Amino acid sequence: MKFLIVDDEALIRKSLVRAFAAAGFQCDEAENGKQALEKINTNNYRAVLLDVIMPEKNGYEVLLEMKKNTPVFVISAFTGDDTNIGFIQKDPRVIEYLTKPFEDIFAIVKLVVSKT
Template sequence: MPLLLVDDDQDIRSLLVDLLSLDGFKVDEAENGLVALGKLADNQYQLILLDVMMPVMNGIETLKEIRKCYNTPVLMLTARGDDLDRIQGLELGADDYLAKPFNDRELLARIKAILRRTDSSFTVGTRHIVNFEGFVLNTATKQASYNGQDLDLTTTEFGCLELIIANLNQTVSKDDLSMKVLGRTLSPFDRSIDMHMSNLRKKLPPRENGDLWFRTLRGRGYAMFSDEFCDRHGDNAANENHGGGG
């Protein structure tokens, strides 16, 4: 499947198509959000590269429409220093963002990092199903359900949940989440992981025992505790052993 590049600047599109083609990617182009949505209706894409500043329909509006119907990974291309666009994009389900102007190698690295966690053809290892207290995670298709109900997670949200379940009853640091899920080191003031975890928390149904699915451990990261762990140690023990949080 090709990538979809959405940018109103013809010169930038041409440069990026040449760059991506040299690395073996096929690329479809769209000059604005409306054209992109039309292409999405007729084609399947591995990834969407979505510029924010565009006429007709900007990137934020386009992302809203994309997420109504598609879970296709989205890499937002934002103006450098425009925190609002980045935060909005992450809140709406973008998988990652990259500020313009960007280094060609960093763009390729971000694309490949997203594809490694979203496309089974980029993944090394055995396909398998993860089961945990009503959750079923299909690591091949990146789909998650709870008690048979699809959770409609983005691939990045899926990656966060998968990593936290894999480290049950232990703290997973934001640095680990950023490196293993986003494929990059966590830079100072980077709120990407916080936003993805916030979105994930909103999508998870209430836990049957009334407890939180996972805890935010201030200054440390996140932890998910099994029912068995909570029954054995109690809520206070979990707080003492892992630093508290809510």
């Protein structure tokens, strides 16, 4: 099964796709929350890497509206005053938080693959 990479920043999306490909895994991409929901609803993904701050729909809305039990890795640069973090922490599908910027993108791939 493929992974779905969701981030509105093309550079982050593409570098994740390349890192997964280098490890032998295929990915689909979505550049906003609306696109992400469409893809999640019509495909079965091994896991979704989900940005929080995005146009159309943000990561919180994607989590609220996605009906599948696909594992989610939240990718974001959280700040201490993020009031929505509690909501994300309560969603049982969220496996892990991956903090941007990534120091070692191959370690991220390894972690996601090992947990799904």
